[in-house]
Amino acid sequence: MPVRCDETAAWARLQQLQATRRSFDLRQAFAGDADRAAALSQEAPYVFADLSKNLIDAEVEQALLQLAADCGLEAKRAALFSGEPINSTEGRAVMHWLLRTPADATGLAPAAAAELPAVHETLDAMLAYAEKVRADHTITDVVNIGIGGSDLGPQMAVLALAEQVAPGKHFHFVSNVDGHELAGVLKGLAPEHTLFLIASKTFTTAETMANAQSAKRWYEQSGGTDIASHFAALTTNVEAARAFGIDTTFGFWDWVGGRYSMWSAIGLPVALAIGADGFRRLLAGAHAMDEHFRTAPLVQNLPVRLGLLDVWYRNFLGFTSRCIAPYHSALRRVPAYLQQLEMESNGKQVDLDGRPLAVGTSPVLWGEPGTNGQHAYFQMLHQGTDVVPLEFVAVRQPAHSLEGHHAKLLANALAQAQALMVGKADAGGHRNFPGNRPSSFFVLDELTPESLGAFIAMYEHRVFVSGAIWGINSFDQWGVELGKVLAKDLEPRLASGDVQGLDASTAQLLGRLKQG
Numbered sequence: 001m002p003v004r005c006d007e008t009a010a011w012a013r014l015q016q017l018q019a020t021r022r023s024f025d026l027r028q029a030f031a032g033d034a035d036r037a038a039a040l041s042q043e044a045p046y047v048f049a050d051l052s053k054n055l056i057d058a059e060v061e062q063a064l065l066q067l068a069a070d071c072g073l074e075a076k077r078a079a080l081f082s083g084e085p086i087n088s089t090e091g092r093a094v095m096h097w098l099l100r101t102p103a104d105a106t107g108l109a110p111a112a113a114a115e116l117p118a119v120h121e122t123l124d125a126m127l128a129y130a131e132k133v134r135a136d137h138t139i140t141d142v143v144n145i146g147i148g149g150s151d152l153g154p155q156m157a158v159l160a161l162a163e164q165v166a167p168g169k170h171f172h173f174v175s176n177v178d179g180h181e182l183a184g185v186l187k188g189l190a191p192e193h194t195l196f197l198i199a200s201k202t203f204t205t206a207e208t209m210a211n212a213q214s215a216k217r218w219y220e221q222s223g224g225t226d227i228a229s230h231f232a233a234l235t236t237n238v239e240a241a242r243a244f245g246i247d248t249t250f251g252f253w254d255w256v257g258g259r260y261s262m263w264s265a266i267g268l269p270v271a272l273a274i275g276a277d278g279f280r281r282l283l284a285g286a287h288a289m290d291e292h293f294r295t296a297p298l299v300q301n302l303p304v305r306l307g308l309l310d311v312w313y314r315n316f317l318g319f320t321s322r323c324i325a326p327y328h329s330a331l332r333r334v335p336a337y338l339q340q341l342e343m344e345s346n347g348k349q350v351d352l353d354g355r356p357l358a359v360g361t362s363p364v365l366w367g368e369p370g371t372n373g374q375h376a377y378f379q380m381l382h383q384g385t386d387v388v389p390l391e392f393v394a395v396r397q398p399a400h401s402l403e404g405h406h407a408k409l410l411a412n413a414l415a416q417a418q419a420l421m422v423g424k425a426d427a428g429g430h431r432n433f434p435g436n437r438p439s440s441f442f443v444l445d446e447l448t449p450e451s452l453g454a455f456i457a458m459y460e461h462r463v464f465v466s467g468a469i470w471g472i473n474s475f476d477q478w479g480v481e482l483g484k485v486l487a488k489d490l491e492p493r494l495a496s497g498d499v500q501g502l503d504a505s506t507a508q509l510l511g512r513l514k515q516g
């Protein structure tokens with residue numbers, strides 16, 4: 001039976017520490033420890049993290065590392081990198097990291113080594129296709145149709161790396177079954193200049209299938225005659241894609257979770273946007289972070305330190321949400337991407353054996369780019385009654401040459417982190433800032449494919465770490481199923497008006513929304 005984190009000696013120790021840390025004050029902690037900033041910071045590939053403005057100290061970190069030991073984190077990490085079927089409810093290995101492993105890597109576990117040639121064969125084919133389409137100037141618009149992991153990752157990355165996108169191609173992402181979205185995109189397109197990518201791991205997702213059918217109908221009705229050249233599928237279900245009428249397919253494997261799939265064929269929009277070299281650089285950055293996570297001692301391992309901090313905040317300090325503020329507008333879809341990554345992975349209520357947990361799991365993740373958030377919800381972060389740990393992401397070098405802007409942006413990020421911590425007590429009443437509010441601060445030197453890859457991989461592993469401590473399966477998502485089944489039942493009722501067997505509220509709403 002797996003170890004329950006809350007039954008370990010380290011958990012009890014952390015509870016004791018939490019009781020003695022009720023009055024912990026960041027300002028005093030800095031005043032009392034000249035080494036605090038350095039000791040609670042971490043260099044990792046392409047990412048520097050200053051964790052020193054968090055409500056922790058060396059003793060708490062030490063106890064958290066003991067918790068990692070008691071919960072078998074290293075063995076779990078080894079199981080991840082050995083290709084063991086750690087996604088136990090689906091009987092699957094979890095090897096998205098293999099998608100960014102170089103072709104000549106040595107020392108891989110047999111399960112991983114066996115898959116590596118196929119990974120690179122598919123990658124090479126996909127990148128060759130990407131280069132062919134990039135060189136084809138008749139294709140001016142690429143429409144990615146997919147949802148969840150088949151949308152958020154590529155969309156986030158194409159936006160983040162927009163500076164490197166070759167001119168002449170426009171990228172559109174259609175995810176919602178809401179026809180307004182697809183109709184809005186199609187309005188400006190011509191079939192002969194458009195490439196549709198149907199991105200779906202399962203090739204069964206209702207929204208994606210509906211959008212794909214409508215896109216195909218639109219293509220044919222607008223005079224398009226060459227589906228083979230204007231549609232490609234990115235999927236593990238190549239047969240279903242063929243049955244749909246798509247010949248050009250790029251596959252991947254069931255050991256790649258949807259929310260971990262931007263490194264696979266699902267990343268084709270990114271490769272189309274930044275080219276084969278750019279995509280390989282993205283993979284290289286992520287691989288560098290994989291190696292850091294796999295090999296660095298836990299005490300100097302950034303994803304480990306972050307995952308343990310998440311456990312401390314969630315389970316000992318009782319913080320139920322975390323805010324992410326990228327101070328870079330190109331990172332504006334990062335919060336949405338991370339929401340799926342963390343909340344779909346760790347929003348679980350039972351352990352690996354299906355037994356109810358006695359501890360809280362995934363916090364709510366939310367956020368907007370700075371400085372916009374400052375003029376919206378930062379009020380609550382500074383003076384609200386709840387403490388919400390905040391994560392700043394800043395990029396040292398801008399990709400534009402507009403004078404003065406970047407210094408203003410960075411000054412704001414620094415100022416907000418500083419203000420949250422130091423507060424302002426002398427004004428009293430409405431003008432009082434309590435301070436002592438925690439934040440982490442990530443610095444990327446430049447926003448490049450490498451640094452983006454490393455940053456995202458850091459988050460993936462961080463989510464793995466907290467999930468491993470909680471003893472949950474971070475790689476299934478049964479919680480999305482019930483709504484899908486009920487929607488199937490309700491769809492025909494919206495036409496017929498049949499409310500038999502429905503609860504009174506759903507019946508009333510269905511009556512109001514009835515179609516026709």
Ligand SMILES: O=P(O)(O)OC[C@H]1O[C@](O)(CO)[C@@H](O)[C@@H]1O
Pocket residue numbers: 147148149150199200201202203204205208258259344477480
């Ligand atoms: O790629 P697919 O199979 O269309 O799934 C899309 C998304 O739907 C989910 O399965 C949730 O419904 C996500 O996990 C996944 O990323």
